[in-house]
Amino acid sequence: MEDQPSSPPPPPPTIQFPVNLMKDKRKVIDEMDFFSDKKDGGASTEEANTAVHFSEPNSMLNFNVNTGLHLLTAANTNQSIVEDGVSSNSEGKRAKSELVVLQAELERMNSENRGLRESLNQATNNINNLQMHLMTLMQQQQQQQQNDHDSEEHKNVNGNGLMVPRQFMDLGLAAVGEADEASLSTSEGRSDQDQSPENKVPKVGHSPKSTEATTDATMRKARVSVRARSEAPMITDGCQWRKYGQKMAKGNPCPRAYYRCTMAAGCPVRKQVQRCAEDKTILITTYEGNHNHPLPPAAMAMASTTSSAARMLLSGSMPSADGLMNPNFLARTLLPCSSSMATISASAPFPTVTLDLTQSPNPLQFPRPSNQFSMPFGNTPQNIAAALPQIFGQALYNQSKFSGLQMSQDMHQGQNSQLSDTVNALATNPNFTAALAAAITSLIGGGSSPNNGNDNNNTDVGTTTSNGSGNHKLNSSSPSKLWN
């Protein structure tokens, strides 16, 4: 919670409120009309109202501007008093009227504030609902894909029937190799025996079926990297991690830490955490592998996001994907709102999606290595997990526009078309991501409930952390101390 501005959540400037909100506010001003008693001074009602209308953003200032209407505003009075040097009696009156004006202004501001907050809440709720809807569809789609994939595997690979049901979530479609290996090797062996094949992809990949093998290797190596500003040693993702190593990496004074998921024995998921060399407030977390166990809701947010990211990356980077190898095309398709930032790993040893959560909504703030696919997103660390599903809800939808394997049209067609329209509208709004981030930020950071996350946010996001440094009894509603 450290770098969360303790804001009583006034909407950040990046949020573009619909016009009707402003109309509402103007109405309020009309109704208040706190100068009505002074209109007698000569200005017609119409003129006075016009003056107030124009002065909406900065009424005090504009009262002066409209002195041509001979309104007896406080400011005018003040002016004349100063000029004429009138008695203290009239000065008292002036002070009184000033007070009245200020009080009225304050009241107006307050009501505006309330209105804005309500609107924001409503908008956020709507967005959350949409995102939840989207996530549900995504999961259905993932399941279907996995089913398809599984049936293919059964045809192609060992028919030993030992295949474990596909995980609740898998990162990067990698389950083909890792999950099965993990499950097949049981827990008796050294855990890295399960994982060693993963590190020997070229050997695995030299099988005769070159295309398949290459794809498989690519999938196993898929990584999702999350860049986020955080003072904490790790970002919140809801899983339990155990540190198993630390290394100094070349070109970076900060050590790189290696973590392994400890939520289940033999879970092959690992992550690397390292601070950015250029900006040490930026934490780079790289996930690799897929969980072989169910995840708590809190972990689902990040997990489904990273898996979605990996899935997008992989489906887009596969040679079979309609020749969509052009990284820029892929990135633009995934993230139209951040196209200028988006690159995707084409030359990296393994395909890597980088989710850049370090940036303000204003893009181009951080040019980054070309082998990363990044997303601009103003945020705070505790919002990372919260933000990701939303981002990828959108991204996944965008992906569905070019990837042939999405959302079987016959399946949810009616549902989808409606949803698609809505999401499309959102997706084409360049401010959407920023606005969403800001809204989430203000909701979580500004007035989050003690058990933050589960009550209002359907996504259960960003509320738990397992940093490996303590006994995490999966209290899925307690924010990590890391954020404090």
Next chain:
DNA sequence: CGCTTTTGACCTGCGC
């Protein structure tokens, strides 16, 4: 006592 972190050693891949 059980779990996690630390840290030096080891393994592996890659470029020269």
Next chain:
DNA sequence: GCGCAGGTCAAAAGCG
């Protein structure tokens, strides 16, 4: 073959 860098192991230490 050698050196380098990334990644992992595992014994020791720390912690609750």
